[in-house]
Amino acid sequence: MTTPIEEVRRLGKAYGLLAAAFVLFVLVIAMLGQFGLPDTVTAVLVVMVTVVTYAIMGVVARTLSISGFFLSDRAVPAGFNGLATAAAVLALPFAGLAGAYFADRMLGLAATAGLLAGFVLLAVVVAPYYRKSGGITLPDYLAVRFGNPLIRVVAVAILVVVSLPVLGAAMWVGSDVAASVLHLPRHAATIAVLVLVLITALFGGMRATTFVGGAQAVVALLALLVPAVLLSIQEYGFPVPQITFGYADAATASVTEAVGVLAGKALPVAGLDGFNVLAFAVCLAFGVASFPHLVARAGAAPNIGEARRSAGWALVFVAIAATTAPALAAFARLAILRDVVGVDLADLPDWLFDYGRAGLIEVCGAAPISAAAIGTACGAGTVVKGLIPTDIALSADLVTLGFADITGLPYVLTALIAAGAIAAALATxxxxxxxxxxxxxxxxxxxxxxxxxxxxxxLVVVRVALIAVTLAAAWIVEHHADEAFAFAVAAPSVAAAGFFPVLVLGMFWGRTTFWGALLGMSTGATVTAVYAAMVVWGDLAPVPIAGLTEAGLSAAAAGIVGVPLGFVVTILVSLLTAAPGIGRREVLDAIRRPSPDPVLEDHAT
Amino acid sequence: MSDIGEAERWRDTVRLSLGAVVALVILVLFFLSLVGASGQPGYPLGLVVAISGLPIACGVLVFWYARRQERIDQRHGLYEN
Known part of the structure; x- marks a missing residue:
């Protein structure tokens, strides 16, 4: 009979071997590609071997225990838990960060800083106390802390508003990449993603998402690192793209005209002024520390110290993606300036037309479906002199997803990046x-x-809920994908405004009362969510803030108002209501105390 | 463990947490300040140092904080293990 910790360690080794086998498999496919293996077959093999592995792992990790389903038996070592935590947020740095760096280096750096700072805050002010509380969800933790079921209901409502658009957006990314790389009909890709999400979550809950999420994080990180490292070696003879990208950046510094960027799905790269960029980074930091699916992972750690270190390891793994993203952006920009700008239209690379037909690139405001179409759109001057940087605009998402094509790397790496994007989307x-x-x-x-x-x-109730939520998200993907994406970029703000003030004050200010917490959460989340919804759906123009932003407060940065509002309301209402009684005080002291004894009861039993 | 000891331990914990958050803010501002405007000639050393240095600094901060917190807990006899 093995203990849960021994079991997890054993599976960790097995899954390390799986990762090594995957790398070997990709190498074999790459060699077969040199002997004429068709691109479509290459993509199918690379993507299918990963998703079939996830499905098998999801079934193998099935569990019939409450503790296993909700908390992975509280037995996941810090490094492994950090990998699974990173997997849950990797969709953002994978799909969006390189595009952000491509559009504006300060936006990319601010988003990176927000992500990393969020994990520091998670480790310092949230994770240890959540772990100690014995709660199994964020609403459960708040109910333990404040001792009133009403706060559970409100927290669930905020959680759904925050998480459902993120779920829809992640499923959309997975199905979109699968549809394009595997040449699947759109509906079939959505169904395939729906089935995969169900298989990886339904049977094993957090236990499965731990094991499968770890594998997905490895695939996603490899998919970012391998192309960047190979290009770094090819261009500069040094395998550290985090350093060599500076040479690519320097090589393009003299080009004063910028290549245009079309708005991507994952990050709001357009229309953010300096204040909004800074505010977005702050909201991202508070949001990462408050996202229910990230906070919940602290509950899987074996003890409080491991919960802190889990967040630290998550930061390390996310940092791998975050530090690779600027390299992808710099290498892609250099390749475009070298291979597209000033080149005879007859010599333009095929990928320009392929992605143009897919609507991911515009040249002179039109889709570049052929050299003749470019000539028509841009005029006679372009036919003679070639394109200039400002003629070209590419989707921010394409900087990562099309990186191998843009930089002339073998097609197997395009397939690997697609597999990584699907992995990151499925994990989230x-x-x-x-x-x-x-x-x-x-x-x-x-x-x-x-x-x-x-x-x-x-367990039956939770599994039925899981099926219903997945079906609802698939419906969103099919019918309201744009709205889901538009609102998903505001999700960190809503999570921050709804949860961060009460998580901080609830633990570090003993005077916080149930009513203060309830009204603070409700006000912060409602104001932020309503503002974001009205802005993204066009009912309200972004509201300018005198002296800070003339363009108006972006929906993605709305939490910069919502978070202080949540703090103020929580504090004022707490001061206006009766101080917590001795019973509540004892619960708070028990949550603060780093002893193995649970608070009241461990809800994972 | 007495209530006084527990109160002292919590006071030290709050100080450490506050110190970690202040250190985080300083680190972020410091690394962001290294980045120059786009289009400057030459190797962008500030950008490269910021992009690599910020994650390293944040990672060191978290693991340093975790170690310090456990020392505080041990000093006050409340170490969880």
Whole structure:
């Protein structure tokens, strides 16, 4: 009989071997590519071997225990838990960060700083106390802390508003990449992603998302690192793109005209002035420290110290992606200036037309479907002198997804990047759907309406909720993908405004009362979510803030108002209501105390 | 463990947490300040140092904080293990 910790370590080794086998497999496919293996077959092989592996791991990690399903038996070592935590957020740096650096280096750096700072805050002010509380979801933790079921209901509502658009956006990214690289019909790709998300989350819950998420993080990080390292060696003879990208940047510094950027899906790269960039970074930091699916991962750590270190390891793994993104942007910009700008139209690379037909590149405001179409759109001067940088605009998402094509690397790396994008999207989707389903099933139904239900019944309820949420997200992907994306960029702001003030004050200010927390959460989240929704759906122009932003406060940065509002309301209402009683004080002291004894009860039993 | 000892331990914890957050803000501002405007000639040393240095500094901060917190807990007899 092995202990849970021994089991996780054993699986960790097995899964390290799987990662090595995957690298070997990609190398073999690359060699077959040199002997004429068709691109389509290459893509199918590379992508399918990864997704089939995730599906097998998801089934193998199935569990019938509450502790396993909700908390991976509280037995996941810090490094491994950090890898799974990083996987849950990798979709953002994978798909969006290189595009952000391509559009504006300060935006990219600010987003990087926000992400990293968020994990520091998670480690310092949230994760250890969440782990100690014995809660199994963020609403459960708040209910333990404030001792009133109403806060559980409000927290679940905020959690759904925050997480559902993120889930929809992640599933959309997965299905979009799968549809394009595997040449699948769009509906078939959505169904495939839906099935994969279900398989990786339904049977094993957090236990499965731990194991599968770790594998997905490895694939996503390899998919970013390998092309960047290979290009760094090819161009500069040194395998550290985080250093050599500076030479690419220097080589393009003399070009004063910038290549245009079309708005991507993952990050709001357009229309942000200096204030909004800074505010977005701050909101991202507070949001990462408050995202329910990231906070919940602290519960899987074996103890409080490991919960802190989990966040540290997550930071390390996210940093690998975040430091590679600027290299992708610099190398892609150099390749475009070298291979596209000033080149005879007849010699333009094929990828320009391929991505032009897919709507991911514009030249002179039109899709570059052929050299003749470019000549027509740009005029006679271009036919003679070639394109200038400002003629070209490419989707921010393409900087990563099309990197291998743009820089002339072998097609197998395009397939690898696609596999990485699908991995990152699936990991984020599985983590968010598990968080939503756990809250709906556990916090709403089992805790409020069926308190005497057996462990088996609680698991059935959560699994039914998980299926329902996944189907709802698939419906969003099919019918409201644009709205989901537009709102998903504001999700960190809403999470920050809804949860961050109460997480901080609830632990570090003993005078915080239930009513203060409830109204602070409600006000911060509602104001931020309503403002963001009205801005992204066009009902309201961004509101200027005198002296700070004339362009108006972006939806993505709305939390810069919502977070202080949440703090102020929580403090004022707490001071106006009766101080917490001795019972609440004892619960707070117990959460603060780093002893192994649980607070009241461990809800994972 | 007495209530007084527990109160002292919490006071030290708050100081450490506050110190970690202040250090985070200083680190972020410092590394952002290294980055010059786009289009400057030559190797962008400030950008490269910021992009690589910020994650390293943040990682060191988290693991340093975790170690210091455990020392505080041990000093006050409240170490979880």
């Amino acid at each position: 989707a599985a983590a968010t759907v598990t968080a939503i389903a756990a809250s709906l099933g556990n916090d709403l139904i089992s805790r409020l309406f069926a308190r005497r239900g057996s462990a088996g019944r609680r």
